[in-house]
Amino acid sequence: MQRTxxxxxxxxxxxxxxxxxxxxxxxxxxxxxxxxxxxGVVATCSYEARKFGVRSAMNIKEAYRRCPRGIFMHPNREKYRRASARLHAIWSAYADATEYVALDEGYLDVSRSARRFGGARRVARLIKERTRIETGLTCSVGVGYSKTSAKLASEEKKPDGYFEILTPRDFIGLIVDRDITVLYGVGARTAEKLYHAGIYTVRDVQNNRDRLPALLGGKTGRHLAELSFGVDDRPVTPSDAADAKSVSREVTFQKDTSHFGYLRDVLLLLSLDLGGKLRALGLNGRTVTLKATYWNMKTVTRSRSGESVDQPYEIYQTGCALLAGIEKNPVRLIGVGLQNLSESSVRQLTFATLGGERERLNAERLRARLLDLQRRYRVDLRPALRDRTGELLYQLIDLMQTRALPTTPNGA
Incomplete structure (x- = not known):
């Protein structure tokens, strides 16, 4: 399978x-x-400040010298973490695997999942749209055949851009006459060594590939030579090793909530979405996990292992049982996931029918829960459950929070 x-x-x-x-x-x-x-230094700056030559990591005195009329502000890292959590939830909805390299940056392997959404180009558009609509922010998105090509693509049309580099030939054609710093891993020190050796462009790297091991060391030199020809086999690796063996869904609320009846209803919808992901990947799992982040950013996780599950209602039941065991403090994020995954040999419930080939009793209970949820929140769930992007689902969860009644039936 070709990587995307x-x-x-x-x-x-x-x-x-x-x-x-x-x-x-x-x-x-x-x-x-x-x-x-x-x-101190500049953490980041607006594009208006960049017109004055201000850059990230620049000494703050130099930044002030270049832009004395700029507005200087301390970072509010808690605010940025909240925004990042929402972004990561959006991005992960489309990916087989996600690797976050910063609060505001990540790689998504969509080699298989893109087919569910109409291709990688449409996934990129959906990510940009949801990011703008749900967070009020813009992002630049690149599609490539590797991590290096995707990152280079995202940098081509900044800000708020889109670009794609789909083959090594396209990659080489774009960068061959650019400075060596365009290559991943070439920082100031490496560049200085190469400049001193008369190597300035990517073409120079290609023409001097046999010299690179002696200049930079065997492994680094060989890797840089491969990159200059567009070769990059590095996988998209989740930052937490546990994530590589799990699939999850989570949502960050617009306002913290102490309404645990509402949280159970959210778990029902997240479990449905998670079931769709499992179906697409052909997986089930033995360990259901619950994640909750409180108002003070304290995060707790709970898990329960047993027989393999892949049905939304089974995930939901276990999630509710785990939810009942945590402290009843205001919650800002809730999530449910499945670990210890294996390939499933049984067809899973579909969003369209919510029926039939698994235990009929579970299907009936699930249908009853959904009808009850529709009645209590005065919403129509069908558009959100048919929407494979997850966009309508998260909008629905936000709407439900504004309509949550003082009391709701136990969801477990």
Missing amino acids: VIHVDMDAFYAAVEIRDNPALKGRPLIIGALPDER
Whole structure:
């Protein structure tokens, strides 16, 4: 199977979050980091500040010298983490595997999952649309055949851009006459060594590939030579090794909630979405996990193992049992997942029918829960359950929070 990787990179993330929350900052040179009278560096800055030559990691004194009329601000990392959690939830809905390299940047392996959504190009469009609609932020998205090509593609049309590099030939044609720093892993020190050896462009790297092991060391030199020809077999590896063996769904709420009846209803919808993911991947799992992040950013996880499950209602029941065992404090994020995965030999329940080839009793109970949820929240679930992107589902969860009644039946 041909690999397809998407790289998502938010546009001036910290600055964009601040501008979103304070529109008076729009169009102004905003610099996030230390203040001019402090020691420190620039964490990020708006594109208006970049016009003055301000860059990330620049000494703050130099940034002030270049842009004395800029607005300097300390970073609000808790706010950025909240925004990042929402972004990661959006991105992971489309991927077989996700690798987050920063709060605002990640790789998505969509080699199999893209087919469910109409191809990688449409996945990229959906990610950009949902990111803009649900967070008020913009991102640049690149589609490639490898991590290096996808990252380069996302950088081509910044900000708020889209680009694709689908073959090694396209990759080489784009970068062959560019500076060597365009290659992944070539930082200032490596570049200095190569410049000193008369190697300035990617073409120079190709023509001097036999010299690279002696200049940079065997492994690094060989890897750089491969990159110059568009070869990059690095997999998309989840940051947490446990994630590589799990599938999960989670949602960050617009407002913290202490309504555990509402949380059980959210678990029902997340379990349905998770069931769709499992069906697409042909997997089931033996361990159901619950994740909850409280108002103070404290995160708890609970898990329960047993026989392999793949049906939404089975996941939901176990999730509710785990939810009953955690502290009843205000919750900002809830998630449910499945670990210890294996290939499934049994067809799973479909979103369209919610019926028939697994235990009929579970299907009937699930249908009854959904009808009850529709009645209590005065919503029509069908569009959200048919929407394979998950976009309508998360919008529905937000709407339900505004309509949650003081009391709801036990969801387990």
